[in-house]
Amino acid sequence: MIYLVVINPVSGDSNKKSLTYFLQEQAQSKGFDLEIFETTGNNDYAKLEEKVESLNPDKLLVAGGDGTLLMAAEVVMDKNIPIGLFPVGSANGMAAELDLPTMMLNIPILDQQSFKRAWRIIEEGHSVKVDMVRINGEYSIHLADVGLNAEIVKGFDESDSRGFATYAHQFFQKYTSKKAFSYLVRADDGRLYSGKAYMLSIANARMFGTGAIINPRGNVSDGTVELCVIKQASALSILKSAGSIITGNVEYDADQVEIISVQQATIELDPAQSFQIDGELQKPVSKIDVSILPSVVEVYCSEDFKNQA
Numbered sequence: 001m002i003y004l005v006v007i008n009p010v011s012g013d014s015n016k017k018s019l020t021y022f023l024q025e026q027a028q029s030k031g032f033d034l035e036i037f038e039t040t041g042n043n044d045y046a047k048l049e050e051k052v053e054s055l056n057p058d059k060l061l062v063a064g065g066d067g068t069l070l071m072a073a074e075v076v077m078d079k080n081i082p083i084g085l086f087p088v089g090s091a092n093g094m095a096a097e098l099d100l101p102t103m104m105l106n107i108p109i110l111d112q113q114s115f116k117r118a119w120r121i122i123e124e125g126h127s128v129k130v131d132m133v134r135i136n137g138e139y140s141i142h143l144a145d146v147g148l149n150a151e152i153v154k155g156f157d158e159s160d161s162r163g164f165a166t167y168a169h170q171f172f173q174k175y176t177s178k179k180a181f182s183y184l185v186r187a188d189d190g191r192l193y194s195g196k197a198y199m200l201s202i203a204n205a206r207m208f209g210t211g212a213i214i215n216p217r218g219n220v221s222d223g224t225v226e227l228c229v230i231k232q233a234s235a236l237s238i239l240k241s242a243g244s245i246i247t248g249n250v251e252y253d254a255d256q257v258e259i260i261s262v263q264q265a266t267i268e269l270d271p272a273q274s275f276q277i278d279g280e281l282q283k284p285v286s287k288i289d290v291s292i293l294p295s296v297v298e299v300y301c302s303e304d305f306k307n308q309a
């Protein structure tokens, strides 16, 4: 048995060395081979792909956040190599989605307990086959969006400071200046939707990393992706809907938020909008092609999650 672990050494602020020691201990006591792949930010995808090709590991362990998970998922999609996740990134939305144990990092004893909990999920071996979404030639496993949230991500990227206060500042700044855009959605089965919106999410998952639910209907393994359109019903409604991104509360009203389940769709936007996929800022877009790639990546999850999936 060979386990390949992908570690993003700069993701989040936890001590990745203690995780490496933990995994080396497991490898010794359980008798598997452990290979470590550290991301550098330079051509990681191609290097990991080469590593997976040459090693053909039995499991791919991912120690990082949503960005590292997305890269790993792209590499092993359709390859029958399950992913075990140690959610130690700065954004761990997919871990929350899969109901994985929260990491309590940077306190040595809690580190160990966190690693043990994540490891137990992998050892128990319950897994779900997760869908991915193809969006304008890129992949998404979690959440992509145009409009307000992508503008916040852009402002956050351009800002020197980090953390929740910066996010909140960006939120209120972008929120007060945001103008509605026109959208036209054509679903593959002929359904048409159009109107004005402040934000449109392409949601494989249910929630942001903060736990705020954008897509109450979301299920990462049901073979459909939701287009969640946040429309303007009133100034208050946009405050409430978009505010839930921060507070974690969700009180959606049908005329404020429209949720469209599709397998494939095209979206037209006017004017072009800021755009992000799984936390990575993209070029502004006016046209988006979306299609679901059903059940392409196997990811370990809790037994409870598997039973309800």
Ligand SMILES: [Mg+2]
Binding pocket: 131, 204, 218, 219, 220, 221, 222, 223, 224, 225, 226
């Ligand atoms: Mg789904």
